[in-house]
Amino acid sequence: IRPSAGFGPGQADAGNLAFRKSLFAGRDIAAGAVIAAADVRCIRPGHGLPPADLPKVLGRRARTAIARGTPLAWDLLA
Numbered sequence: 001i002r003p004s005a006g007f008g009p010g011q012a013d014a015g016n017l018a019f020r021k022s023l024f025a026g027r028d029i030a031a032g033a034v035i036a037a038a039d040v041r042c043i044r045p046g047h048g049l050p051p052a053d054l055p056k057v058l059g060r061r062a063r064t065a066i067a068r069g070t071p072l073a074w075d076l077l078a
Contacts, residue, residue, distance in 0.1 A: 020046025022071060023057060029066040034059060035077065047071045 026041035033039075035057055042051045048071030049057065060077040070076070 020044065021051055022046045022048035023051060023054060024048055024072060025066045025068050025070045027068050029062045031062055031065045033062050035062065040072065048073060 021042050021044050024041050024043055026039055029039050037058060040054065040057060057072060057077065063076055063078045066076055
């Protein structure tokens with residue numbers, strides 16, 4: 001186990017983000033719309049929420065309009 005000064009990926013892991021998948025808007029989502037499975041895609045690079053969070057994302061509402069291809073983040077969801 002390597003020591004870490006903080007949480008999140010370290011310098012050694014930074015290059016691996018391009019190979020990780022994450023959750024993105026698969027189509028344009030209107031503000032206030034309920035997020036459904038058809039609205040979400042799991043693609044590379046890993047700049048959004050991890051795929052393991054998909055069950056937590058489904059059923060939430062979009063705080064603002066989310067454009068297709070936007071990495072999903074908790075601040076976009078209500």
